[in-house]
Amino acid sequence: MSNRCKGCGATLQYEDKKVVGYAPKEDAMYCQRCFRITHYDDVMISLQQGIDSDAILSKVADMDALVLWVVDIFDFEANIIKGMNRHLMNKDIVLVVTKRDLLPRTSGNEKIAQFVISRLKERGITVCGIVICADLVKHAHSETNYSMNELKKAVRLYRDDRDVVVIGMANAGKSTLLNAFLKREQLTVSNHPGTTVDFNAMNVGDYKIYDTPGLTRYDSLLTHIDDKLLKQIIPMKEINPVKFQLNKDQCLSLSGLVRVDLQNCKRATCVCYFAPGLKIHRSKLENADKLWTDHLGQDLLAITLDSDYKDMRVLQSKMIGQKMDIVIHGLGFFCVSGDIENIRVLVNKEIDVTFRGAII
Numbered sequence: 001m002s003n004r005c006k007g008c009g010a011t012l013q014y015e016d017k018k019v020v021g022y023a024p025k026e027d028a029m030y031c032q033r034c035f036r037i038t039h040y041d042d043v044m045i046s047l048q049q050g051i052d053s054d055a056i057l058s059k060v061a062d063m064d065a066l067v068l069w070v071v072d073i074f075d076f077e078a079n080i081i082k083g084m085n086r087h088l089m090n091k092d093i094v095l096v097v098t099k100r101d102l103l104p105r106t107s108g109n110e111k112i113a114q115f116v117i118s119r120l121k122e123r124g125i126t127v128c129g130i131v132i133c134a135d136l137v138k139h140a141h142s143e144t145n146y147s148m149n150e151l152k153k154a155v156r157l158y159r160d161d162r163d164v165v166v167i168g169m170a171n172a173g174k175s176t177l178l179n180a181f182l183k184r185e186q187l188t189v190s191n192h193p194g195t196t197v198d199f200n201a202m203n204v205g206d207y208k209i210y211d212t213p214g215l216t217r218y219d220s221l222l223t224h225i226d227d228k229l230l231k232q233i234i235p236m237k238e239i240n241p242v243k244f245q246l247n248k249d250q251c252l253s254l255s256g257l258v259r260v261d262l263q264n265c266k267r268a269t270c271v272c273y274f275a276p277g278l279k280i281h282r283s284k285l286e287n288a289d290k291l292w293t294d295h296l297g298q299d300l301l302a303i304t305l306d307s308d309y310k311d312m313r314v315l316q317s318k319m320i321g322q323k324m325d326i327v328i329h330g331l332g333f334f335c336v337s338g339d340i341e342n343i344r345v346l347v348n349k350e351i352d353v354t355f356r357g358a359i360i
């Protein structure tokens with residue numbers, strides 16, 4: 001049997017430094033890439049653009065195993081696996097919510113569960129259970145970690161003498177969850193999508209539990225942004241929302257990544273949930289085109305994927321219900337309420353936007 005890296009699952013090899021799995025010594029347990037990610041936050045070989053997602057799903061489909069589907073609640077829309085039930089027909093799937101601690105403490109687990117249930121229903125996705133996990137980074141190993149106890153209960157209930165396989169989008173928190181579940185610090189974890197590179201089996205008593213590489217979402221900003229900017233755009237702790245009261249037509253610019261135009265706006269509120277490294281700038285709508293022509297890529301609009309805002313895609317929506325989220329996949333969301341006739345969103349052509357009923 002080939003020797004695998006305990007951190008990322010790559011097959012270890014000792015010849016080529018530029019290929020995943022390279023280790024300098026034959027008795028190494030971890031590859032050099034995992035070592036450098038853990039100690040220097042240096043990915044060496046970036047797999048941000050993806051690992052073959054269809055191949056991962058078909059391998060999982062062939063396993064006789066309980067599936068734990070890990071979903072980052074903060075980036076819920078980009079964490080949906082399109083056609084999951086078709087790929088994983090007849091599989092028992094438990095949805096495990098991670099990164100709940102990024103949302104305000106005031107939005108309780110009950111409300112989050114209701115949100116997840118209704119979104120799954122709207123998308124036609126069925127799962128046999130939902131577990132909400134909190135604070136996996138800080139309090140993972142505490143004996144009283146409520147979420148770990150709930151997860152253990154769900155595994156006991158649904159496993160049925162089978163193995164367990166953990167799947168989900170890149171960066172969802174799969175390896176972090178497994179380290180907490182197994183009370184080990186074995187698996188390599190980082191905020192670079194594509195950290196785990198292959199299936200990684202671990203023994204738990206009489207069964208195996210598998211970590212897997214993250215599936216790539218091509219419509220998420222995390223896949224397209226320069227690796228060096230990830231720290232600025234991925235939130236690490238509870239979001240401090242930024243609130244704007246609006247009483248006329250206005251434009252909100254999220255650095256140079258997203259522009260939200262609020263047209264025919266009388267009285268409205270917009271609460272922004274993004275990483276603190278991303279600055280939001282408010283301007284009059286009538287000045288927005290000039291601002292974006294003159295300053296995209298500089299100053300307040302410094303972080304961008306585009307050199308001309310006219311290359312960006314334009315999406316529009318009326319208000320959905322009383323309170324609506326404008327979700328920018330891989331980045332965060334604006335929550336708008338009030339009297340707004342039309343909302344226009346400009347974003348890079350590769351990135352998806354979802355308009356949905358508010359999560360909070």
Ligand SMILES: Nc1nc2c(ncn2[C@@H]2O[C@H](COP(=O)(O)OP(=O)(O)OP(=O)(O)O)[C@@H](O)[C@H]2O)c(=O)[nH]1
Nearest residue numbers: 099170171172173174175176189190194195196214
């Ligand atoms: N705030 C918060 N951050 C989390 C949580 N779980 C994971 N993270 C962070 O999310 C990032 C990704 O975690 P990983 O466990 O490497 O994610 P993964 O799904 O294994 O990623 P890939 O291997 O790339 O598919 C890391 O920076 C973690 O510290 C959580 O519950 N809360």
Ligand SMILES: [Mg+2]
Nearest residue numbers: 174175195196
């Ligand atoms: Mg991983």
